[in-house]
Amino acid sequence: MSYLAKDGPIVLLTRSCLSPYVEPVTAAEPGPRVAAEELRNAGLRVTAARVAILEAVRAGNHLGAEAIAAGVRDRLGHVSTQAVYEALNALAAAGLIRRIEPAGSPARYEGRIGDNHHHLVCRRCGSVTDVDCVVGHAPCLEPADSAGFLVDEADVTFWGICPDCRTRDASPA
Numbered sequence: 001m002s003y004l005a006k007d008g009p010i011v012l013l014t015r016s017c018l019s020p021y022v023e024p025v026t027a028a029e030p031g032p033r034v035a036a037e038e039l040r041n042a043g044l045r046v047t048a049a050r051v052a053i054l055e056a057v058r059a060g061n062h063l064g065a066e067a068i069a070a071g072v073r074d075r076l077g078h079v080s081t082q083a084v085y086e087a088l089n090a091l092a093a094a095g096l097i098r099r100i101e102p103a104g105s106p107a108r109y110e111g112r113i114g115d116n117h118h119h120l121v122c123r124r125c126g127s128v129t130d131v132d133c134v135v136g137h138a139p140c141l142e143p144a145d146s147a148g149f150l151v152d153e154a155d156v157t158f159w160g161i162c163p164d165c166r167t168r169d170a171s172p173a
């Protein structure tokens with residue numbers, strides 16, 4: 001569910017898309033992560049495809065499902081697109097990965113979870129870049145009037161033109 005529009009920095013208040021099982025502090029802990037064990041700990045069935053998908057999401061930079069599927073196929077051979085989507089949904093629901101859905105773009109997936117960071121999205125090429133949250137925890141913004149809501153998250157997306165696209169704009173075609 002997304003109400004993000006493309007005109008300017010948008011601040012929206014939504015219910016958290018993170019599963020209630022996420023533990024924000026421990027989930028972001030650095031160190032070697034054993035994907036299979038994490039799947040098991042999250043109560044998910046461990047399959048070669050799921051392990052490869054989790055690793056592909058973590059190694060990638062806000063990849064879409066198609067790019068993730070292509071990477072997993074390079075490694076494992078045939079994996080159906082349906083299986084990739086199902087695995088991404090299961091991993092996101094378990095809080096092992098995070099799904100972001102910039103307006104007008106297919107969902108992207110990332111391994112950086114639990115730290116309430118935000119995103120810069122390029123209007124031209126759709127590239128997504130992380131931005132640290134200054135406050136560090138959700139919600140990092142409070143509405144002037146919360147209208148009786150218990151607000152738990154401010155979903156912030158910054159829209160603009162990325163450095164690569166700016167360079168392309170500046171050089172004659």
Ligand SMILES: [Zn+2]
Binds near residue numbers: 123124126163166
């Ligand atoms: Zn761009």
Ligand SMILES: [Zn+2]
Binds near residue numbers: 062
């Ligand atoms: Zn991110």
